Amino acid sequence: MIHGVSPQRPHVASFTALGIAVVAISSSGPLIAYAAAPALAIAFWRNAMAVGLQAPWAVARRRELVALARAPHRREGLFCLLAGVALAGHFATWVPSAKLTSVATATALVATQPVWQGVIAAAQGKRLPVPTWVGIGLAVCGAVAITGADLHADGTAVLGDILALAGAVLAAAYTAFGERARVTTSTTAYTTVCYTACGLILLTVCLVGGVPLTGYPATAWVALAAITLGPQLLGHSLLSYALRRIAATTISLVVLLEVPGAALLGWVWLDQRPGLASLPGVVLLVGGVVLVLSADRRAARRVPVPDPPPLGIVPDQRPTAELLASHNAEASAGSAARRDG
Numbered sequence: 001m002i003h004g005v006s007p008q009r010p011h012v013a014s015f016t017a018l019g020i021a022v023v024a025i026s027s028s029g030p031l032i033a034y035a036a037a038p039a040l041a042i043a044f045w046r047n048a049m050a051v052g053l054q055a056p057w058a059v060a061r062r063r064e065l066v067a068l069a070r071a072p073h074r075r076e077g078l079f080c081l082l083a084g085v086a087l088a089g090h091f092a093t094w095v096p097s098a099k100l101t102s103v104a105t106a107t108a109l110v111a112t113q114p115v116w117q118g119v120i121a122a123a124q125g126k127r128l129p130v131p132t133w134v135g136i137g138l139a140v141c142g143a144v145a146i147t148g149a150d151l152h153a154d155g156t157a158v159l160g161d162i163l164a165l166a167g168a169v170l171a172a173a174y175t176a177f178g179e180r181a182r183v184t185t186s187t188t189a190y191t192t193v194c195y196t197a198c199g200l201i202l203l204t205v206c207l208v209g210g211v212p213l214t215g216y217p218a219t220a221w222v223a224l225a226a227i228t229l230g231p232q233l234l235g236h237s238l239l240s241y242a243l244r245r246i247a248a249t250t251i252s253l254v255v256l257l258e259v260p261g262a263a264l265l266g267w268v269w270l271d272q273r274p275g276l277a278s279l280p281g282v283v284l285l286v287g288g289v290v291l292v293l294s295a296d297r298r299a300a301r302r303v304p305v306p307d308p309p310p311l312g313i314v315p316d317q318r319p320t321a322e323l324l325a326s327h328n329a330e331a332s333a334g335s336a337a338r339r340d341g
Contacts, residue, residue, distance in 0.1 A: 014245040017238040018254055024235035026261025028227065029103040030269050032095055035223035037216045039099050040206050042224065043091035044213065047199035049228040051192065058192040065189055079181035080190055084197025086174035091198065092205065094167030100160030103266040104259075109164035111143040111259050114252040116172035131295040135253060139288025143259045145281030172252065178240060179248040187241045194240075195232075253292040256285055 035042055051058075058065065068077030097106040114136045121128055181190055206213060216224075242251055260282055266272040 011245065014242045018242045018246060018251065021235045021238035021242065022255060022257045023261065024230045024238070025255065026258045027265060028231035028235070028258075029098045029107045029262040030265040031223050031227045031231070032098040033103050033266070033270060035216075035220045035227070037220045037224065038211050039096035040092060040202065040209065040211045041213050041216075042227065043088075043095045044199060044202040044206050045224045046227045046232045047088075047091070047195050047202060049224065050232045051195045051199055053228070053233060054188065054192055054195070057188045061186060061188045061192070064186060065192060068185070068189065068193065073184070076181050076183070076185050077193065079177050080185065080193035081197050083174050083177035083181055083190075084194040085201065086170050086177055087194060088198040088201035088205075090167050090170040090174055091202065093163040093170060097160040097163035097167060100163065101157040102272055103270065104263040104272060105157070106160060106164045107259050107262040108143045109161055110167045110171065111256045112140055112165065113168045113171045113175070114256065115140055116169045117175060117248060117252045120172055120176045129295055132292050135288040135291030135295065137288070138284050138291065139253055139256045142281040142284030142286070142288060143256050145284060175239075175243075175248045175252060179243050182240060182243040187237060187244075191237050191240055250292055253289050256289060259285065 032039070032042055037045075067073045068080060094106070094110050097110070100106075118128060118133065118136055178190065178194070181194075205211075239251060239255070263272075
C-alpha cells in the first residue's frame, strides 16, 4: 500500500468504519465551540469518559493489556503509549483552537494533517507515489478554500490558527504511532492504553494549570457526553480499527471530509455561515480524496498472495500481520547487511 503498508487488503467493513468515523468527528468542532467549559477540561473529560465506558471491554482484554508490558509485545505497548502522548498534545492544541477561531477555520487548518503525515513518511524513508502527493495537495487546498481560513485575522484568531496547525502535526504523529501499534494489537487494547495515557497527561496539565474540572452547566455536560460518544469513542476508535487494513495516509485524506461536515454543522447550529466561494473547495477536496483512494486501491491489488504450502508442510499459523512484519524485518536486516558488507 501507500504509506505504512497495511499487510491486509482493505474490505467493506474497514471503509464503512472509516465513513462512520468521518461523520462522527465532523461534530467535534461544533460541540467544542458550544460547550460552556474550559478547552483543556473538555479535552480531559472526553478521554476520561471514554476510558470509563471502555472499562468492561478492557477487563475482557486484560491479558492482552498485560502482555503489552512484556516481551515480545513491549514494542507495540510503547507505540500505544507514544500514540497517547501525541493524542494528548493534539487535543491540548486543537480543542482550544476551536474556541479561539471559527469552527470552520480551525477544522480546515487541523485538516493539513496529511501534509505532515507525508513528511513523517518521507522521514521514515517511505516513498509515496506521485498521485498521492497530487491528491494531498488538492485536498488540502480544497480544505482551506472551503473554510476561507484567514491568517490576517485578529490576534486571538491567529493564535487559534497556530494551535490548529500544531494540532495537525500532532495528529499526524498520533496516526503514525497508532499504525505501528495496530499491526498486532486489538482495537480495544490499543484505545485503552492510548486514551488512558492521554487522559492522565491532560489531567496533570489541568491540575498544574488550575483548570476547573467541575461546576459547568448541564448543557456543557451534555455536550461533553456527545463529544465522548461521537468523535471520541465512535470516531477515533473506528479510525483505530481501520488502521489495521487501510494505510495511514489514506485515512488522513479521508478525514479531510470532516472539513465540509464541520462547516455545515457550524452553519446550521452555530450560525457560522460559509461563503459561496467554498464550493470550488469541495470539488478540490473530494477530488483529492478520490485520487488518493484510487492510488491506495491500485497498490493493494499489487500485494502478492502467497502460494499454498506443499503437501505435508504445516503452514505458519501466525496472523497475516505478524507474518508480514516478520518478513519486512528480515528483508530490512538483509538490506542492512548488504550495505554494511
